[in-house]
Amino acid sequence: MNAPTCAHHWEMINILFGFVAFEKCYHCRGLRTFFSLEQTPFLGEKYREGDHFWSRVENAQSFRFDLCCCNCGRVERFDELMGLLHCTGCLPECEVDVLRRRYEAEGKWIIVAFGFLPDANTPARTIADEKLAILSDYFNQRRRPGRAPIAVVPFTMIPDISLCRGDFLHDVGMLSQEPPGERQPLL
Amino acid sequence: MTTQDLIDRIGLKPLSRFAHRDVDGVFISDMVSDVMAHAKPGNLWLTLQTHKSIVPAANLVDVAAIVVTSGKDVPQETVDLASKYDIALLVSELTTYELVGLLHALGLRPR
Numbered sequence: 001m002n003a004p005t006c007a008h009h010w011e012m013i014n015i016l017f018g019f020v021a022f023e024k025c026y027h028c029r030g031l032r033t034f035f036s037l038e039q040t041p042f043l044g045e046k047y048r049e050g051d052h053f054w055s056r057v058e059n060a061q062s063f064r065f066d067l068c069c070c071n072c073g074r075v076e077r078f079d080e081l082m083g084l085l086h087c088t089g090c091l092p093e094c095e096v097d098v099l100r101r102r103y104e105a106e107g108k109w110i111i112v113a114f115g116f117l118p119d120a121n122t123p124a125r126t127i128a129d130e131k132l133a134i135l136s137d138y139f140n141q142r143r144r145p146g147r148a149p150i151a152v153v154p155f156t157m158i159p160d161i162s163l164c165r166g167d168f169l170h171d172v173g174m175l176s177q178e179p180p181g182e183r184q185p186l187l
Numbered sequence: 188m189t190t191q192d193l194i195d196r197i198g199l200k201p202l203s204r205f206a207h208r209d210v211d212g213v214f215i216s217d218m219v220s221d222v223m224a225h226a227k228p229g230n231l232w233l234t235l236q237t238h239k240s241i242v243p244a245a246n247l248v249d250v251a252a253i254v255v256t257s258g259k260d261v262p263q264e265t266v267d268l269a270s271k272y273d274i275a276l277l278v279s280e281l282t283t284y285e286l287v288g289l290l291h292a293l294g295l296r297p298r
Contacts, residue, residue, distance in 0.1 A: 012224065015224050015225075017220065017221075017224075061218060061220055062220050063220045063221075063223070063224050065224065084223075084247070086240060086242075086243035109243075109246060109272070111243065111247065139247055142228045142248070142249055143228065143249045144208070144228065144229075144249060147249060147273075148272075148273075150246070150247065167238075167239065167240040167243070168240075169219050169220075169223065169240055169243060169244050169247070170219065170220055171218045171219055171220055
């Protein structure tokens, strides 16, 4: 007899606030991102690492978390999740935008889950489809009945992230009370 | 307490098109990361932020409404996005502190 499967009900745990650091190499124009717990991250900090000349181009206040099922205690870690991005429809041929328009016609919203970019020569860390489904479940379990559901999609659907002008759901420019301008491309 | 009640009793000004809903608790923050981590569905979110990214953040958490305080000007693209998402986007000329006093007097508490 098969053991009953759990109808997972997720809650956010291990919440850790910090910064997502964006660094650019001015030698190869590569971009990398990582999570930092620095108290006061510096913009413009430059250093050499092998053939790379890295410079910190952006610090975004963000947070990390894991999800835990309240029913069975299963924990899903999301170390590879850099952040969530709201598609603004900037690239009509982008798979994310195509899906966004289709889903909106069906009454559903999408949000893009971004993985970290380890360095200029290493592909970005992808997030498993199962984890994206769990993240979607987490958000949808909290919504009132009748609210349009949310689907979390992978950033690998974006053909060229250097051209993407989607809005990351993180905090930049927190010292200013003026709304930030349009996000500049990272490359 | 519904969003309609708050508009009528406190004078919050609606900017977006939305369906009225029940309000359950108040959350105050100017950081979308803080909202995504700690706000609860049905919360009234008070903030000074007006960038359009507050709308998808509010939608992810399913807050009852966003209230921009201190008479901040809200860009039209933020209003349009809130209408699209059926998110109540309200504004108040009051400071956050003053508004919280009124909300507390009405019986709203953090949740």
